[in-house]
Amino acid sequence: MSITMAELRQKFRDRQYKLTSQRQTILQAFLDHPDRHLSAEDVYTIVRKQSPEIGLATVYRTLELFNELDIVQRLDFGDGRQRYEINETSTPHHHHHLICLSCGKVKEFGDDLLETLESAIAKRSKFAIVDHQLKFYGYCQECQKRREG
Structure with missing residues (x-):
């Protein structure tokens, strides 16, 4: 099962948060790389090509928010880097x-x-x-x- 941007937008509406253009760009990085478990640095590398104004600190803050909202799931594979993936199910x-x-x-x-x-x-x-x-x-x-x- 793959989640769509429309379904992610609805999750934000349900939780009464705005899906800003920066948040949408970061979410798109996950949708474009569904088979990868992305670290904050991976996300930053992907999004800065399209939106160079997004800084690494913004990526970290956004991933924390996404994790709190159950939009993404934080994963620890024991290598010292937190990774994230879209939380597709409830x-x-x-x-x-x-x-x-x-x-x-x-x-x-x-x-x-x-x-x-x-x-x-x-x-x-x-x-x-x-x-x-x-x-x-x-x-x-x-x-x-x-x-x-």
């Missing part, structure tokens, strides 16, 4: 990540096999679980070939 657990330790490539997978385990843990511990993240660290196919050869 329900958590939509996908997880495979992270290559060699090249840093991040691949998504949608199988959520943890639902049963999560339900059992919640019931047994009397804990209201609202979200989880699953990350697998290893080597992508290309890096495996380089390591073997």
Whole structure:
């Protein structure tokens, strides 16, 4: 499922925030790169080509606002850089990540096999679980070939 700019505009209206031209430009960077998990620096590099007046500080502030509004989801892959992706659904657990330790490539997978385990843990511990993240660290196919050869 891919979210559209019209749906994102509606999210801003629903939350009574203005979708300024700068915010729209930053959102467009995510829509134009749906398969990437962008850092603030990545977003800045993308948007400054179209809108050189947008500074890095603006990108950081805007990403924080987007995160607070659940427009984007902040991700930590353990490499010291916060990354972001568009939050396409209102329900958590939509996908997880495979992270290559060699090249840093991040691949998504949608199988959520943890639902049963999560339900059992919640019931047994009397804990209201609202979200989880699953990350697998290893080597992508290309890096495996380089390591073997």
